[in-house]
Each structure stands twice: as structure tokens, then as C-alpha cells.
Amino acid sequence: MSTLDLAVPSTRYLQKLIRDQSPVSIATRAGDAFNGVLRWQDGECLCLKTAEGEILLWRSGLTFIRPLPPGPNR
Amino acid sequence: MSTLDLAVPSTRYLQKLIRDQSPVSIATRAGDAFNGVLRWQDGECLCLKTAEGEILLWRSGLTFIRPLPPGPNR
Amino acid sequence: MSTLDLAVPSTRYLQKLIRDQSPVSIATRAGDAFNGVLRWQDGECLCLKTAEGEILLWRSGLTFIRPLPPGPNR
Amino acid sequence: MSTLDLAVPSTRYLQKLIRDQSPVSIATRAGDAFNGVLRWQDGECLCLKTAEGEILLWRSGLTFIRPLPPGPNR
Amino acid sequence: MSTLDLAVPSTRYLQKLIRDQSPVSIATRAGDAFNGVLRWQDGECLCLKTAEGEILLWRSGLTFIRPLPPGPNR
Amino acid sequence: MSTLDLAVPSTRYLQKLIRDQSPVSIATRAGDAFNGVLRWQDGECLCLKTAEGEILLWRSGLTFIRPLPPGPNR
Numbered sequence: 001m002s003t004l005d006l007a008v009p010s011t012r013y014l015q016k017l018i019r020d021q022s023p024v025s026i027a028t029r030a031g032d033a034f035n036g037v038l039r040w041q042d043g044e045c046l047c048l049k050t051a052e053g054e055i056l057l058w059r060s061g062l063t064f065i066r067p068l069p070p071g072p073n074r
Numbered sequence: 075m076s077t078l079d080l081a082v083p084s085t086r087y088l089q090k091l092i093r094d095q096s097p098v099s100i101a102t103r104a105g106d107a108f109n110g111v112l113r114w115q116d117g118e119c120l121c122l123k124t125a126e127g128e129i130l131l132w133r134s135g136l137t138f139i140r141p142l143p144p145g146p147n148r
Numbered sequence: 149m150s151t152l153d154l155a156v157p158s159t160r161y162l163q164k165l166i167r168d169q170s171p172v173s174i175a176t177r178a179g180d181a182f183n184g185v186l187r188w189q190d191g192e193c194l195c196l197k198t199a200e201g202e203i204l205l206w207r208s209g210l211t212f213i214r215p216l217p218p219g220p221n222r
Numbered sequence: 223m224s225t226l227d228l229a230v231p232s233t234r235y236l237q238k239l240i241r242d243q244s245p246v247s248i249a250t251r252a253g254d255a256f257n258g259v260l261r262w263q264d265g266e267c268l269c270l271k272t273a274e275g276e277i278l279l280w281r282s283g284l285t286f287i288r289p290l291p292p293g294p295n296r
Numbered sequence: 297m298s299t300l301d302l303a304v305p306s307t308r309y310l311q312k313l314i315r316d317q318s319p320v321s322i323a324t325r326a327g328d329a330f331n332g333v334l335r336w337q338d339g340e341c342l343c344l345k346t347a348e349g350e351i352l353l354w355r356s357g358l359t360f361i362r363p364l365p366p367g368p369n370r
Numbered sequence: 371m372s373t374l375d376l377a378v379p380s381t382r383y384l385q386k387l388i389r390d391q392s393p394v395s396i397a398t399r400a401g402d403a404f405n406g407v408l409r410w411q412d413g414e415c416l417c418l419k420t421a422e423g424e425i426l427l428w429r430s431g432l433t434f435i436r437p438l439p440p441g442p443n444r
Contacts, residue, residue, distance in 0.1 A: 003082075010267035013278055028137040029252050029283055030103050045084035053141060056087055059266075061103060061137035063250040063283035067275060102211040104177050119158035127215060130161055135177060135211035151304075176359040178325050193306035201363060204309055209325055209359035232415035235426055251400050251431060285398040285431035289423060324433040326399050340429075341380035349437060352383055357399055357433035
């Protein structure tokens with residue numbers, strides 16, 4: 001179980017998305033995609049808050065994360 | 075074979091789902107999905123109790139877990 | 149190549165299935181599924197005895213294992 | 223979480239693509255493909271700038287990266 | 297890059313298939329399957345001799361290997 | 371990030387394909403396949419020269435490599 005290294009760019013990148021509560025889209029290896037806001041990360045998972053509740057996503061099961069452009073009401 | 079680190083958020087998150095016996099949905103990389111209640115976790119697997127019996131799921135084969143909203147009788 | 153840790157619950161869970169010769173169903177990430185009885189496990193593989201002979205399955209290629217309900221003649 | 227070893231050829235190869243701002247195509251295990259320019263890399267991820275914004279891609283979720291031939295206006 | 301541990305059952309199992317030149321079927325996570333005879337193994341790969349020549353298969357890309365029943369002329 | 375161990379058979383096997391500039395076919399977990407000649411390898415990737423340029427392939431995303439029979443003009 002990996003520990004989280006806050007010095008690496010991708011961890012900091014995700015940490016910024018969490019701090020800014022930026023809307024993101026996350027895709028998994030199985031072809032699923034989820035939109036929401038990141039709550040927290042650790043070495044194994046990301047927690048995403050979606051319109052249908054929280055999801056715990058395995059880092060090893062992800063293919064990409066993409067910050068979404070701000071919507072009209074933001 | 076990974077050891078379980080109870081200090082990391084995702085492990086604690088799963089531990090809370092186990093303790094609260096929260097209904098969850100779990101998805102695998104192969105595209106399968108199972109609903110049930112988590113029984114226990116270790117560094118390699120999660121054990122889920124479903125209506126059709128227990129399933130042992132490999133963490134490395136998972137894409138996400140999602141707590142389900144409480145049903146009408148809960 | 150991982151060593152097998154007999155102290156972790158999932159290894160013990162599998163060891164019990166082996167000892168009891170419980171019928172199980174095993175699913176892989178490629179979407180294959182096999183029914184049979186577990187023969188042995190190590191840190192890399194599980195050996196399953198099926199009606200068509202033995203299969204050596206990679207743990208890293210598995211998504212889940214499910215004990216099957218006992219059949220009518222058991 | 224892997225650290226980045228700048229001595230290995232693939233890391234240097236990617237570093238050259240970043241430095242030269244070469245257009246690339248990246249493919250994931252889920253079958254997605256993205257065109258863009260690499261921004262940075264670390265031991266876990268690559269950051270790609272596409273026409274629709276940035277994407278953070280997991281190295282473990284990639285199958286290949288291919289430098290694209292220069293376009294007519296380059 | 298893993299080293300090969302000849303003490304674990306799956307390695308010995310594969311070593312026996314190599315020594316006996318047993319015909320086997322090997323399946324990958326991508327859904328491919330190959331029939332042939334194992335030549336050698338190491339911690340990362342298996343080498344299979346098929347009717348169309350040799351193939352080097354990544355252990356991490358495999359889901360299972362199955363010894364085939366002997367043919368009519370064996 | 372794995373280091374390359376030149377003592378293991380699969381690394382030597384690949385090194386021979388590189389040295390001999392043997393035409394090969396490489397398949398990925400996503401189901402893609404590429405024909406070309408290997409340029410170099412390291413612990414994370416293989417570099418393949420194809421008719422359409424170079425490709426950097428992730429070892430962890432591969433399922434197999436197969437030397438191709440020599441063409442009519444070789």
C-alpha cells in the first residue's frame with residue numbers, strides 16, 4: 001500500500017484540485033467516467049464527490065483525470 | 075502481498091463502511107458490479123456479503139466503491 | 149514475486165476453501181469465469197481443478213472468487 | 223509511489239518530448255487516445271496539454287505514446 | 297523486475313510443464329489465447345513455442361494457463 | 371520504476387531482438403498490435419520503430435511480443 005508523497009507533481013496537482021474544489025472528470029480502466037469534485041487522496045485511492053454521492057476510486061484503476069471548464073454558474 | 079495500513083484515509087473509509095454495515099456498490103475492471111455489505115478488508119482483498127453469498131474481491135481488480143443511499147426500510 | 153502471508157484474512161479465506169474443497173467460481177479481468185475446487189495457492193497464483201482439468205490462475209489477473217452453494221448431491 | 227529516475231532511457235525520452243514540446247498521441251488501456259503536448263512527468267503520471275485543456279494520465283494506465291509527425295504549420 | 301523463486305508452487309508447476317514439454321493453452325488479459333509448449337520462464341515473462349514460432353508473454357498480462365489433454369498421437 | 375536486469379532471460383531475449391534488428395509484432399492489453407523493429411528497452415518501456423515512426427510502449431501494458439518470420443527480401 002503506497003504512501004502519499006506530497007513532493008511529486010501529480011500529488012500536488014491533485015492536491016490543488018482538492019483545495020480549489022475544481023470540477024473534474026475521472027476515467028477508469030473499465031471505461032467508466034465520473035464528474036465531481038475531489039475530496040481527498042491517499043496513496044491507494046481518490047475520493048470524489050458526485051451529484052449521486054461519494055465514490056472511492058482506486059488510483060491503480062484510473063486512466064486519467066481532467067479538470068472541467070467552469071460551468072455557467074460558477 | 076501488501077499489508078493494511080489503518081492510518082491511510084481509504085482504509086479508514088472502508089473500515090467505517092464495514093463497521094456501519096453500509097450498503098455499497100463495488101465495480102471491477104472487468105465491468106462487473108456487486109451490491110452488498112463489506113465484511114472485512116486486508117491488503118489484498120475485500121470481502122463483500124451479497125444477497126447470493128460472500129464474494130472475495132481483489133483490490134487490484136477494483137475501479138471504485140460507492141456507498142448506496144439507504145433504502146426505504148432502513 | 150510475492151510471498152504468501154498466511155496471517156492475512158484473504159489468504160486464510162482461500163486456505164479454508166482449499167481445505168474444505170468448496171466449489172467456487174473465479175472471474176478474471178478478461179471476463180472469463182471458471183468453476184471448480186481450489187487445489188493450492190501461492191503469492192502469484194491459484195490452482196483450480198475444473199471438470200476439464202487443472203488451471204493455473206494469476207492472482208493479479210483476478211477480479212473475484214465466490215463460493216458456490218452446495219449442489220443437490222452434496 | 224514510484225520516484226522518477228532520470229537515468230533511464232524512457233524517462234529521458236519523455237523528457238525530450240517535454241523539452242521540445244513535440245506533439246504526441248497517448249493511448250490508454252481503456253482504449254482512449256489523446257493528442258497534445260507533454261507538460262511534465264513524475265513517477266506516477268504524465269501531464270498532457272490538449273486542445274481541450276490539461277489531462278493527468280496514470281503511467282500504469284498507459285499502453286503507448288507516439289510522437290506525431292509535424293503538422294503543415296510547424 | 298521480479299526474480300524467479302523456484303520454491304513457490306506456481307513456479308515449480310510451470311517448471312514441470314517446461315520439463316515435460318506439456319502442451320498448454322495460455323490466455324492474456326486482452327482476450328488472446330495461444331497453444332504451444334513452454335520453453336522457459338523468468339520473473340517477468342514466459343516463452344511459448346507455438347506452431348507459428350516463439351512468443352514472449354508477460355506474466356503480468358496473463359490470466360491463466362491450462363495444460364491441454366494429450367492428443368491422439370502422444 | 372524498475373531497473374533492467376540483463377541477467378534474466380526475457381531481457382536477454384529482447385536484447386537479442388534489438389541487436390539483430392529482428393522484425394517483431396507487439397500486442398498491448400488494450401488490443402492494439404504494432405509491427406516494427408525494437409530500438410532499445412529499459413525497465414519501464416520498449417521503444418519500437420515502425421513504418422509510421424517510433425512508439426514508446428509500457429512493459430506493464432504489454433501482453434506479448436512475437437518475432438516475425440523474415441520477409442521475402444531479407
